[in-house]
Amino acid sequence: MEKINKENKKLFCEKCQKNSKIFNKNKYLCVECFEELIDHKFRANLRTVCKIRHEDYLLICISGGNNSMCMLNMFYKSFTQKKTNKKLFFKMKILYIDDSIFLKDKEKIIENRNKNKEFIENITKQYNFKDYQIINLEHIMDINNINLDLLDINTNMNLIEKYFNIYDNLPKIGGFKNKFIKITIQNLIFFYAIKYNFTKIIYAINGQNLINNSFNSIILGNGVNIRHEIDHLDNTFLNGKINILKPLQDFSNKEILLYNHYNKVNILYPYYKIENINIILNEFFENLQNQKPNTLYTVINTIEKLSLKIKEKRKCKFCLNELDDIKTELEFGIDNFLNIKDCILNKELCYQCRRMFSYYIKKNDINENKKILLLFNFLNNLN
Secondary structure, eight states, X not given: OHHHHHHHHHHBOTTTOSBOXXXXXXEEEOHHHHHHHHHHHHHHXXXXXXXXXXXXXXXXXXXXXXXXXXXXXXXXXXXXXSSGGGOOOOEEEEEEEEOXXXXXXXXXXXXXXXXXXXXXXXXXXXXXXXXXXXXXXXXXXXXXXXXTTOSSOOOOXXXXXXXXXXXXXSOSSTTHHHHHHHHHHHHHXXXXXXXXXXXXXXXXXXXXXXXXXXXXXXXXXXXXXXXXXXXXXXXXXXXXXXXXXXXXTTOOHHHHHHHHHXXXXXXOOOSSOOOHHXXXXXXXXXXXXXXXXXXXXXXXXXXXXXXXXXXXXXXXXTTOSBOOOOOSGGGGOSOGGGOOTTOHHHHHSOHHHXXXXXXXXXXXXXXXXXXXXXXXXXXXXXX
């Protein structure tokens, strides 16, 4: 009799008793109840943990991937709810950073950028989000001289060459190349936000991504900053001038993919290669989450309990995180050339970024090394 009841339970939604199609977090749900649960949680996160108000003007950062396109769909539903007490009324602007430079061929880059622009235009029209901006990734190399008021910024092969002059000299192991991409994209976003007076930035990062990023930070040597990696609201950058909001923190990869599938959400794939360490971390936590539905909550809750005491508030010139002190020679790693008093990396960059640029420093002289800081020093002038 018990076996029959268990089989019947699988057939019906636990909320409305319709036929169930989804099994998520030990619950059998129909598609409608699953979407209602996800949308409700998203709106609740915006109001409570992200503390978004009616008068806010939000910068919504999208990559075109599963998370960001799922989030846009959630925003659209939140704005168009039939029940007036469920509607959201704040203003928002979409920001897309085009990373087509990793195709390297000029014709392919331009061709894909035209497709990407068309994709963003169609999505914004579909969701009735009229305000959007597209910025090409290579313009991080000369951001002060770029007209960001244009919707279509030209491809600059000289800047692309400069970008790859650094990128190609990063360590090929450990996930440093992906970290470099992430930080340059983030710095572009920060610059745009400060320039146009945005104080709240929305990132489409779900719970599994946050955990992956936290463990990746430990591996790369930036574990001192993992506490704010998983916060719904992070105001640790640029002396609190901006707030990074993460309303998807409570969602797993499975929930995002299911939501996108049933809502027929279109996505763009990144043009850069995901490194092995990131793939391994993702698969590891994906398997744990499938076996134990509380994995994401448990890990995030554990990290939230960390209490970090940082005496100095000096910031790394590149990633803008807390600048950690060097206490032992072991912290310099294998490359002894970093253990030099005149090495500018030791004074201005955190341990993670020193390791990231170690090959570049080893290859070039002191004057060339200083150019790294000059290239990415524009944000520090905004503090």
